[in-house]
Amino acid sequence: MLTVSTWLWGDKYSNADVEKLQAGLVRHITPPFRFIISTTRVNEHKVYLHSKYGPMEAYEIYKQDQFLLTMKGCFARLRMFDPAWQDYIGLRPNDRLVCVDLDVVVTGKLDPVFDRPEPFLILQGANAANPCPFNGSLMMLRPRAYPEVWRNFTVERASQIPHYEFPDDQGWLWHVLPQAAGWKVGAESGVYAFQKPGWPKGPDLPADARLVVFPGWRSPAKFTHVPWIKQHWRL
Numbered sequence: 001m002l003t004v005s006t007w008l009w010g011d012k013y014s015n016a017d018v019e020k021l022q023a024g025l026v027r028h029i030t031p032p033f034r035f036i037i038s039t040t041r042v043n044e045h046k047v048y049l050h051s052k053y054g055p056m057e058a059y060e061i062y063k064q065d066q067f068l069l070t071m072k073g074c075f076a077r078l079r080m081f082d083p084a085w086q087d088y089i090g091l092r093p094n095d096r097l098v099c100v101d102l103d104v105v106v107t108g109k110l111d112p113v114f115d116r117p118e119p120f121l122i123l124q125g126a127n128a129a130n131p132c133p134f135n136g137s138l139m140m141l142r143p144r145a146y147p148e149v150w151r152n153f154t155v156e157r158a159s160q161i162p163h164y165e166f167p168d169d170q171g172w173l174w175h176v177l178p179q180a181a182g183w184k185v186g187a188e189s190g191v192y193a194f195q196k197p198g199w200p201k202g203p204d205l206p207a208d209a210r211l212v213v214f215p216g217w218r219s220p221a222k223f224t225h226v227p228w229i230k231q232h233w234r235l
Helices: 015-028 063-070 075-081 083-088 155-160 169-176 227-232
Strands: 002-008 033-039 047-051 054-060 096-100 120-124 134-141 181-184 191-193 211-213
Touching: 002 015, 002 075, 015 033, 015 047, 015 054, 063 075, 075 083, 075 096, 075 134, 075 169, 134 169, 134 191, 134 211, 155 169
Parallel strands: 002 033, 002 096, 033 054, 120 181, 191 211
Antiparallel strands: 047 054, 096 134, 120 134
């Protein structure tokens, strides 16, 4: 079973953003899949929700992890490598867990993107100034793979490794799993980073794009005048 997860905390994103992501996934994933949210907006182990695009499950971000949400770096997402957390959200041994940012735009069929055998994949080549080759906008993990990513993590350790503007989860992943597999941005994968390396000049959508991420300050909400964003990032 494919499980697609996203993370929601703070006030940057709304419930409508969650539904836009779910709508894009439903349009472009063929097999049945679970859609889950890890969030601070529920205070129970599991809450079943239902939008007009289908069911979703909301899980409370562990209270002991919520201090991580007060700092930059998206460190709370590293909990996905914890086998106990995987049990918490109900993953089974042969499942695939995709972690995707809320501000991605799905523009084409995703089945080939997620049909990969590797135990862990992360988007690569999307960063411009940041020398880290990894970008956490899109990741996929097999249950029980690389538990040391979480087991060995502390904020102090992550702060001691080389980083760009601030320590973050993608830098920690590069440190622990430097040879990790991934999707290279561009035509090879169909995954693009908007106006980042691999993106053609101008705002037009590449014809072979399947999914577009928006790293850094960019977000689809800032570019709703662009026709392809209006077409694909919608309810």
